[in-house]
Structure formats: C-alpha cells, structure tokens
C-alpha cells in the first residue's frame with residue numbers, strides 16, 4: 001500500500017501518512033505525493049477542505065533521514081519545497097490531527113494549517129539545530145510570532161520537545177483530545193467547514209493570511225538556501241551518520 005493515502009468524500013480530501021514501520025517519516029516520493037494531492041484539492045471545485053492526519057501513535061518523524069541523505073533536496077522544485085509551498089499557499093481550509101511524535105517538518109507543517117487537533121500523547125519537536133540544520137517551512141518566522149521569542153528560542157535553539165498541553169497554551173493546537181478521537185474530531189471539523197460556502201471560506205482565509213504571504217515565501221526561500229548549505233556541512237553529516245549508526249552525535253570537534 002502507498003505511504004501516502006488520499007481519500008475524497010463529501011468535499012473533504014484526507015491525506016494520511018501510512019508508513020508506520022518508519023514512524024511516518026517522509027521520503028521525497030511522499031512529499032511529491034502530498035504536493036500533488038494538495039494541488040489537486042486546491043483546484044478541484046468538488047473539494048472544499050483538506051485534512052492531514054497520521055496514526056494515533058505517531059503523526060510523523062519528519063524527514064526520512066536515509067532518503068534525505070541519498071537524495072538531498074536539489075533546488076526550489078524538489079518535492080519537499082513543492083510540498084512546503086503547497087501547504088503555505090493552500091487556498092482552502094486545512095485541518096490537521098496530530099498524535100504521538102511530530103518531529104521537524106511534522107511540527108512545522110502545522111503552522112500552515114488552519115485548525116489543529118492533538119491527541120494528549122502528541123509530542124512536538126523541531127530539533128533542526130541538533131541535526132546541524134536550521135528551521136524550514138518559515139518556522140523561523142512563524143514560531144517566534146506564535147510562541148513569543150523566548151519560548152521560540154527554547155523550541156528552536158534547544159530543540160526540546162513540548163507536549164500537547166503546552167502546544168495548546170501557545171496556540172499551536174485548537175483542542176487536546178484522547179488519541180483515539182483526534183482523527184474523528186478533525187474529520188468532524190472538516191465536515192462542518194465543507195458545509196459552508198466555499199467562496200466565503202477562501203476569501204476569509206486569504207484575508208487573514210495576506211498580510212504576510214510574501215514574508216512567508218521569502219523566509220522559506222532564505223531558510224531553504226541555508227538548509228541546503230548546512231546539509232552538506234560536517235555537523236549535519238555527523239548528526240545524520242550518528243542517527244543511522246544508532247549512536248549519539250559528537251559535535252565537540254566541529
């Protein structure tokens with residue numbers, strides 16, 4: 001079965017991570033499939049809302065590290081950047097259900113969702129620095145805006161995980177529910193949205209976002225350049241090598 005499942009019903013397109021054995025880590029092929037699904041959902045008049053969901057035990061472990069090493073993103077048209085642009089500019093409502101670990105892009109993609117429901121087991125983390133990298137998905141702009149600078153520094157410089165209740169407190173999630181209910185709660189919200197007039201939804205989202213649409217695009221492009229450069233540097237090589245060898249990284253000589 002495919003690592004990304006898409007299902008359209010009653011105006012709702014649901015995109016599901018389906019790679020549980022690898023903790024829903026995301027390969028280039030999966031980014032490509034999600035970018036295509038978002039593009040289709042955005043332009044198909046029969047789709048009014050999109051939902052992103054994982055499993056009740058894990059949302060996503062972020063980039064598949066092996067795949068990332070084998071085929072690092074090359075240029076703005078690479079699947080990961082296509083996906084990030086797609087999610088940042090998706091014109092219709094986007095709802096997410098998050099349970100268990102949401103690592104790296106598993107967390108940063110949520111800043112582009114309109115409604116986020118979390119299982120009480122959700123554990124968010126953005127450990128880019130720990131991997132010798134920098135933030136992506138405009139999170140270096142959006143996290144300080146939402147969290148305030150000092151809490152953003154804790155999340156992005158220390159890279160420490162934070163749980164569902166903390167995410168609720170800073171406004172990253174709308175509601176915390178039992179993990180078995182998260183996908184259902186997200187679907188119920190999506191059905192409610194799908195019953196509303198699409199033109200009014202799209203216009204309202206556009207108006208809420210327009211003030212910083214360009215800033216987000218610029219930040220993403222800036223981050224993308226730094227991320228690609230850092231990916232080739234010794235710290236990232238050490239961090240990724242350590243992950244593959246199941247040991248702790250040693251940055252003492254870098």
Ligand code: COA
Pocket residue numbers: 021022023025026060061062063064065066101103104105127131
């Ligand atoms: N890329 C590639 N493989 C990954 C992965 C990733 N991002 N995350 C998990 N996996 C693999 C593990 O290597 C393991 O493989 P194995 O069965 O061959 O040993 C398998 O998925 C299960 O993961 P495991 O770590 O045993 O599960 P866990 O429940 O103990 O922990 C996480 C789950 C998500 C907390 C942990 O896997 C993790 O921290 N992953 C790395 C996250 C990361 O750094 N992402 C990159 C962000 S840019």
